[in-house]
Amino acid sequence: MLRFILQRLLWVPPTLIAISVVAFAIINLPPGDYVDRYALQAAAQGDVMTEAQKEALRITYGLDAPIPVQYVRWMSDMLLHGNFGWSFQHSRPVAEVIGERLGLTAILSIVTLTVTWMIAIPIGIYSAVRRYSIADYVFTSLGFFGLALPNFLLALALMYALFVFTGQSVGGLFSSQYADAPWSLGKVLDLLAHLWIPILVLGISGMASIIRTIRANLLDELRAPYLSAARAKGLPETWALLKYPVRHAMNPFVSGLNDVFVHIISGETIVAIVLGLETTGPLLFDALRNQDMFLAATLIMFLGILGMIGTLFSDVLLAWLDPRIRRQFTLVERRA
């Protein structure tokens, strides 16, 4: 097992380098750079920049060097000094910009995931075990609804409804008076008061798909002979269900968890934009749009790392859950 994890970790650095190169290349793909864009914006406000001014700006930002050189500089700064570069758009170090968003994004995503799982998994189990019952029909139809409805529409509808009925704007994660205030009890409570809307919006579609997968997995498992065998041994019904089919149905679910961390950070970008959430999703979106290249590249690389951690996490979890996989590794270890 340990050996397996180490082997996987060995692959992380080369993959990371590959991801960073690709991320960097993609951001530099569109013609022009941040300075051009900046000049364009300035021009729109009637403030024409000369070529010399642009060139000076490029030199300050280090954009005059060839792209490979920029890449090497960025990488070595990151590795040697922990410096992720400068965000042109925010005029602050990238690390700072991301840092302040990260905590909130993680809180939002983790709470959403936990709530979704806690509700969806039992419902999925119930739906499968009591197939064709009224509750099953209700859950299944709600599930279809949840899957079919685009999230941002739901978000819009909810905001509109709340505005009409309560007269208050519910976008964002904080009320205006707390947005820039230091953390306090009041701020936490305010966060909680705002949190339920994104949780609901993101949760509903997540739940719908989890209910569907769990129900489908479990329906297959309910036909398996080991359930019948467990009953024939005299096990109580609920115990037999939980110990055999439910446990078996968890495996495909767990192997689908590999991109869970990516989701946690990137979140549902469109929903976040609609709801005005200050999470990392919209941040990346803006960074890409404005060719804020160090910020964008750092974020993409970040997502890459999380993707790899997620895959490792779900593989390890699966190995821990499924002896068939576990024994494969130990076999290899013993022979080595």
Added chain:
Amino acid sequence: MAEVLHDTPFLEVRDLHVSFAEGDRQFTALDGVSFQVRRGRTLCLVGESGCGKSLTAKAILQVMGDNARIGQGGIWLCRDGRESIDIAALDPRGSAIRSIRGNDIAMIYQEPMSALSPLYTIGDQISEVLRWHGNTSRSEAREEAIAVLRAVGMPAPEKRFDAYSFELSGGQRQRAMIAMALVGRPQLLIADEPTTALDVTTQAVILDLLRERQQAQGMAMLFITHDLGVVSEVADDVAVMYMGRIVESGPVAEVLSDPRHPYTRGLLASRPSVTGRRRDRLETIPGTVPHLHNRPSGCAFFARCGHRRPGECDRQAPPPRQLAEARQAACWALDDEGHLQAAETHAPAVARRKPDYTCPPLLKVRGLKKHFLQGGGLFTKPRRVRSLDGVSFDIWPGETLGLVGESGCGKSTLGQTVIGLHKPSEGKVFLSNKGHDVDLAALPPAARRRHWRDIRMVFQDPNGSFNPRLTVYDILAEVLSVAGESRPAIASRVHEVMRMVGLDTAYLDRHAHAFSGGQRQRIGIARALASRPRLIIADEPVSALDVSVQAQILNLLRDLQAELGLSYLFISHDLSVVRHISDRVAVMYAGQVVELAPTEELFSAPRHPYTRALLNSVLEPTVARRTERQRLAGSVPDPAAFPEGCRFHPRCSLASDECRRTPPPLAASGSGRDVACFHPLPAAVPVRLLEPA
């Protein structure tokens, strides 16, 4: 258990009806089943697939699944010193039935691989029975489970307790399954096809084990099987089941020696035998078991019955008739004495066609090896699995070469390597082509393709080899269109092969999964025939089929051979089938041929100790058997680590020091026979099996 009241009924099933709900329709699956299982005795339930055998077993434990419902009838359980109780009236989720399950009645499932969960150790799954019935502690339960594992002959039971099902061999898995059933000390053991998935040699050992445990614990046993050979080995009483009814029942000797019902007779006649006269064609029961949705009114067997009486049989189902004490049959054609009237139609006796051994062989295989490298990662050395390790033989035009051996001996690898699915590690495969021998193994893939048409393959599970999106027409046309034939030529050939295999051309635009097992195998054969091959490699082509359908397919293969002069390489683990169809037989062990001989000689006087052991394990539906026989202990060696010297020596009773040192070569030993053994058995002495049957 001295005070067990032998022969008194422990379980009595009376007029049991079970139906399935599909949508808002009901389908009857069990239509009035009645039988008794007595203490200390074994009742065998036989019948083709889909007759309701497993369903009966599951009904007894009320574990049928949610869409099944018990209608009329009762399942009476008569435990010692307690009031009789009707299981059919119990709530399937209640505590009353739960205390019976695993405790009074336990069940061995049809497929141990899927009835044991791979996520828990077998020890956990065995000992949980004890933990739920009574308050046994974890460590006591462990002790007891290990004791039971030891009693069922599991090697190293303490270690195996913590093993998972996928780490065990087929025989060990079945032992674990049996231990799981026995650990609660049940008074009735239901065994649903406990040996169907096993090799003959392992089957014999498991049957011995079950009998031994039955005697030790004084259990009653309900034994479900489709194999009449197994019935004769284990049963005291037999009940023959057809479409959810018992059509004939009685003591085993009487039913097998004097079957009264046409269905019982059909089952017995369609089975090839390893003793007795070799017939050119097998008698068959035409057709297959109808689906539940098409249950005929009147006698359910009507459409397939050679004795049927239109106007009588199809109007009303025949009631069971008492023929003698404990002997019943349900058929309108029985006369007043209970004998079947009207003569049976016999299959025409066509003379056996002999292949012409004077012409050169069609296929010559020389020193063929196939080694697989398995596992091995960044830092580990892979295992060299020697699946095929130096095999040589010839097949003549129009000849059938049978290939037998236990599972894992390399039979399938041989077939697949000959046809080119694997690249041989060593050796040559010569195909005679217009007087020249072409070495297929040495040809580059493109050149090989031209010879694809000459050698075709038929698989065990044709369904697995059919693309579910293709129609039968597409399946049959595929090889022809790859070969670039014109559309009209393809169409006429497709129709032709459909007629050859006896299928209606109206089926051509259906999808393969809509067919029964036997029909699918006909499609598989038609597909192989389409390109006009000269050799067909058939890998277990009838193993998944019921005896009656198996007989139909075997007859078809015979007819096609006579008509087209085909050669077959016929791979099977079933010796009676191989004896029936083959001109010569090769016996494989551990990747090598150990004996090769003309069929009659091989079966009447095997010379290799392994061949004899295989023959000794075969069960035949003859009465007056159950003599003590020598069992083949141990199992097939690991193909990555064969023993030194003769690979059979750890299991051979004749092994000498020489055998342990030097591998015996395959050498001619007279009358066209090759044997690889230093101490072959004498050619003259027949085995016990050949006593006149």
